Every structure is written in C-alpha cells, then in structure tokens.
Amino acid sequence: MQTLARKSALLFIAAMCSLTALVLVTARYAFVDSFTRIETREALSATRQAQALLLASRDAMHRQCADWAAWDDSYEFVTRRDTDFVERNVTLQAFSDNDVDLMAFYDAQGQPILVRMRGADNSYFRDPPKDLTDALAPQGELGRKLANDAPFAGLLSLYEGPLFVSARPITRSTDPTRRGGWLVWGRYALGALPPFFSDLLPHAAQLFTPGSYDTPPQVAALFTSAAKRDPQVRPLDDSTMEGLAVLTDIKGDPGLAMRILMPREASEQGNKALMLFSLVILVGTALVAATAQVLFQKHVGRRAASLAADIERVRISGFRSPLPADGDDEIAAIGHAINRLIRDREQAAHTLQENEAFFRLLYEQAPDAMLLLLDESIASANDAAARLLGVADRKDLLSHPLIEFFPPAQEGGGVAPAKPDTLRLLTVG
Structure with a gap:
C-alpha cells in the first residue's frame, strides 16, 4: 500500500515533469523560430553577397574592357x-591574363x-558557336545593342551556357x-567567379543554367516567367539552409541561377544549448522532487506516522489517555480534534454512569415492587x-420463575389475586 509521502512525491514529480515539459516545448518552439529567423537573415545575406560578387566579376571585366577600348593600339587596329596588333596582343596569354x-x-x-x-583548356582558339555569331551580327541581340552607341554589360544566354558580355566603344586617347x-569581351558565367572571389564567399555557390540536367526542381522553377527575381531563402532540411537567386539576360529572361547551401549552425548550437538546458531542468526537477520528498517525510510523513x-x-488504552498534540500545524490540529473527541466521550461515559447509578438507586429503593423477568424467570428485583x-x-428471587411465588390455589381451581398496584413486572424476552 502506498504511503501518503509516496503518493505526494509521485504527485509532485508528475506536476514538475508536466511543468518542465511545458517549459521545454515552449522554449523549443521559441528558440527554433528565433534560430530560423537568424539563419534566414544569414542565408539571405550570403545569397546577396554571392550575387553581388558574381556581378562584381562582370563589372571587373567591364572595367578591363574599358582599358583596352581606350588603348590607342586598339583604335589603330x-x-x-x-x-x-593581333599577333602582339590578341593572344592566348592575353585571354588568360584578362x-x-x-x-x-x-x-x-x-x-x-x-x-x-579560346578553347576549353586555354591552348587554342576555336570558332564561336552559331548562336553567339548570330547574336554578334548587326541584327542580333548584341548587334542591336552596339547600334545604341552606349557601353553596356550584361548576360547573354547561349546553348553552351550564359556568357557575361561587355561592350565598349574604341576611342583615341587624344x-x-x-x-x-x-x-566586346565575354566570359562564361559558370566560370565567372575567380578563386579570390570564391574565398570571399562564406559558403560555396552553385550556378545553374536553364538547360542543366542536374538542376534541382526548386532551382528550375526560377527559370519560369513567373519566378521571383529577388533572392529567396528557405530551410532545406534540419541541417541546411538554401539560398536562391537568379540573374536575367540582356532580353530580361532568367539566364543564370545561383544556389547557396549554408549549414544551420545556429540551430545546431541552439539545439545543443536546448538539450543542455533540458538536462539541467530535468536534474533540477529531480533534485527538487528528492528535496521535497525528504522535507515532506520529515515534517509530514513522520508526524503522520507518529500520530497513527x-x-x-x-x-x-480504551481512549483514556490524550494524544500528544504539539505545534500549530494541520497535524497538531488533528491531534487536538481527536483529544476533544476523547474528552467528549469521557464526559458522555461519565454522564451515562451517573444516570445509570441514579436510575438504579431509584429502582432499588422504589416503594413499589418491581421485577425484571427474562424468559418468565426473575432476572432482577428491588427490595419492595x-x-x-x-x-x-x-x-433469593433471582433465576426463579415468578410462578413459584404466587399464592396457593383456592378451592374451585382459582388463585388469590394480587393487588395490581403492589407489583410492577418488567418482562425482558
């Protein structure tokens, strides 16, 4: 049978565990939401930084192109x-240097x-692809841009992959x-991030084109006409945040997609902190429960057992001695209540004894004769x-049938009648 202390301890532990679980669940959801917001901001910043570095690579090429365009040798050519000029300057080394x-x-x-x-391994020159030749023609996309007499830089979508292009008017220094x-200079966008730019990125960037066979579905969705152009971030899973951005080509269509995969370090550290916090809470709950059990046993359990x-x-002892009831708490109040019951019982028993003695004296000394019969035998009688x-x-009357003390029979079979006011019979049974 469970004791009061054990039941109270179990109830207290259940209450503390429920409160702890509520605190931990609330803290987890609050922390997870905070961690997600922090990681979203970091992923968005990293995505924008990668996008800015990619555009900075394009702008750096545009500035270098301006230097060549302002070169008098280029004007003479x-x-x-x-x-x-071609043999001296338009060489594979120049392509590599720039x-x-x-x-x-x-x-x-x-x-x-x-x-x-230049070719893929930078060891030979090759013919430009047909879609690039068409774009460079006077009626092509780049050709029409040149007719505007204004320098420009942008992204040209080609079958081989998107190409960053820069166009500058060739002028004389004087x-x-x-x-x-x-x-016109061009650099394929898939190789547009030099190593020193990649070193500036906090996380590796992946570039995709509309025709990439390994493009993830969420990245492929960026190439649709209804896709958002602003950078997007979302949790990919419990351990990775994904950042997405798209660059448009010179026609305004999506031409290049960028993907940043960032580890969710804040969530990882936060979950570790939350686990540590949970462990501390559980250990604290166990210590509080154990302390409460000891204190309850000391101040309530032992006194309750002593009271019992x-x-x-x-x-x-027949309720003749009072209970020890020291103190002013609930246990002492129980003792005082029991002592009052004992006193009331003693007083009732004393009153009953006095009444019994009074009525016995009244019965024994009554002037009228009184008998108490039990199964027609005399069980009690007074002096009268x-x-x-x-x-x-x-x-001498006790245990004798009353009939023994009747007068003898009269002639004719009758008995002498007793005076009705001289004998009172009390029959029991």
Missing part, C-alpha cells in the same frame, strides 16, 4: 587593320573585324569622343418486590 573567353572587334559601322574565342569601333501510532495506543414476595433478600 579597327581603323587601319594593323595585323601586327580571364575572358571572347574578344571581338567591330568597326564603326558595327561590322565584325576579328572574333576570337579624342575620346571620336569612336573608331567597338570592343498514538491513535492506536489511545484505542488500546422481595418484601412483597416474602423473601429476606432480593437475591
């Missing part, structure tokens, strides 16, 4: 067709003079307003009954 994949020179009328593209032709033992002692029935001591 497009106006006088200096072939030595990190470009395309160099194209146009005359003032927008007609191509020289178009060179007369920058005089345009001799155009210089004192009550049993009082019962064995003994005198009436002619015996010296009323004890």
Whole structure:
C-alpha cells in the first residue's frame, strides 16, 4: 500500500515533469523560430553577397574592357587593320591574363573585324558557336545593342551556357569622343567567379543554367516567367539552409541561377544549448522532487506516522489517555480534534454512569415492587418486590420463575389475586 509521502512525491514529480515539459516545448518552439529567423537573415545575406560578387566579376571585366577600348593600339587596329596588333596582343596569354573567353572587334559601322574565342583548356582558339555569331551580327541581340552607341554589360544566354558580355566603344586617347569601333569581351558565367572571389564567399555557390540536367526542381522553377527575381531563402532540411537567386539576360529572361547551401549552425548550437538546458531542468526537477520528498517525510510523513501510532495506543488504552498534540500545524490540529473527541466521550461515559447509578438507586429503593423477568424467570428485583414476595433478600428471587411465588390455589381451581398496584413486572424476552 502506498504511503501518503509516496503518493505526494509521485504527485509532485508528475506536476514538475508536466511543468518542465511545458517549459521545454515552449522554449523549443521559441528558440527554433528565433534560430530560423537568424539563419534566414544569414542565408539571405550570403545569397546577396554571392550575387553581388558574381556581378562584381562582370563589372571587373567591364572595367578591363574599358582599358583596352581606350588603348590607342586598339583604335589603330579597327581603323587601319594593323595585323601586327593581333599577333602582339590578341593572344592566348592575353585571354588568360584578362580571364575572358571572347574578344571581338567591330568597326564603326558595327561590322565584325576579328572574333576570337579560346578553347576549353586555354591552348587554342576555336570558332564561336552559331548562336553567339548570330547574336554578334548587326541584327542580333548584341548587334542591336552596339547600334545604341552606349557601353553596356550584361548576360547573354547561349546553348553552351550564359556568357557575361561587355561592350565598349574604341576611342583615341587624344579624342575620346571620336569612336573608331567597338570592343566586346565575354566570359562564361559558370566560370565567372575567380578563386579570390570564391574565398570571399562564406559558403560555396552553385550556378545553374536553364538547360542543366542536374538542376534541382526548386532551382528550375526560377527559370519560369513567373519566378521571383529577388533572392529567396528557405530551410532545406534540419541541417541546411538554401539560398536562391537568379540573374536575367540582356532580353530580361532568367539566364543564370545561383544556389547557396549554408549549414544551420545556429540551430545546431541552439539545439545543443536546448538539450543542455533540458538536462539541467530535468536534474533540477529531480533534485527538487528528492528535496521535497525528504522535507515532506520529515515534517509530514513522520508526524503522520507518529500520530497513527498514538491513535492506536489511545484505542488500546480504551481512549483514556490524550494524544500528544504539539505545534500549530494541520497535524497538531488533528491531534487536538481527536483529544476533544476523547474528552467528549469521557464526559458522555461519565454522564451515562451517573444516570445509570441514579436510575438504579431509584429502582432499588422504589416503594413499589418491581421485577425484571427474562424468559418468565426473575432476572432482577428491588427490595419492595422481595418484601412483597416474602423473601429476606432480593437475591433469593433471582433465576426463579415468578410462578413459584404466587399464592396457593383456592378451592374451585382459582388463585388469590394480587393487588395490581403492589407489583410492577418488567418482562425482558
């Protein structure tokens, strides 16, 4: 049978565990929400930073292109067709030094003079792909841009992959307003991040094109016409945040998608802190429960057991001795209540004894004869009954049938009648 202390301890432990669980669940949801907001901000910042670095790579190429376009040798080449210029300057080493994949020179009328593209391993020149040649034609996408007489930089969507392009008017240093032709540079976007730019990124960036076979579905959705152009972030799973961004080409269509995968370090550290916090709470709950159990046993359990033992002692003594009831708490109040019951019982028993003695004296000394019969035998009689029935001591009447003390029979079978007011019979049974 469970004791009061054990039941109270179990109830207290259950209450503390429920409160602890409520606190932990609330804290977890609050922490998880806070961690997610922090990681979302970090992932969005990292995605924007990667996007800015990619555009910075394009802008760096645009500035380098401006230096070549303002070079007098370039002006002499497009106006006088200096072939030595090509041999001296438009070399594979120049492509490598400037990190470009395309160099194209146009005359003032927008007609191509020289178009060179380097091969994949930077060891040879190759013919430009047909869609690039079409774009460079006067009626092509780039050709129409050149007709606007304004420098520009943008993204050109090609079958081989998106190409960052930069177009600058070729001018003479002594007369920058005089345009001799155009210089167009290009760099494939999938290789647009130099190593030093990648080192600046907090997390690795992945680039995808509309035709990539390994493009994840959420990235492929960025190439739809209804896709958002602003960077997007979301939790990919419990351990990774995903950042997505898209760059549009010179026609305004999505041409290049960027994906950042960032480990959820805040959630990981937060979950560890939450686990530690949970462990501390559980250990604290166990210590509080153990302390409460000891204190309850000391101040309640032992006194309750002592009270039960004192009550049993009082019962064995016939409720003649009071209980020890020291203190002013609930246990002492129980003892005082029991002592009042004992006193009331003693007083009732004393009153009953007095009444019993009074009525016994009244019965024994009554002038009228009184008998108490049990199964027609005399169980009790007073002194008046003994005198009436002619015996010296009323004890001689006890256990004798009353008929023995009737007068003898008369002639004719009758008995002498007793005086009705001289004998009172009390029959029991």
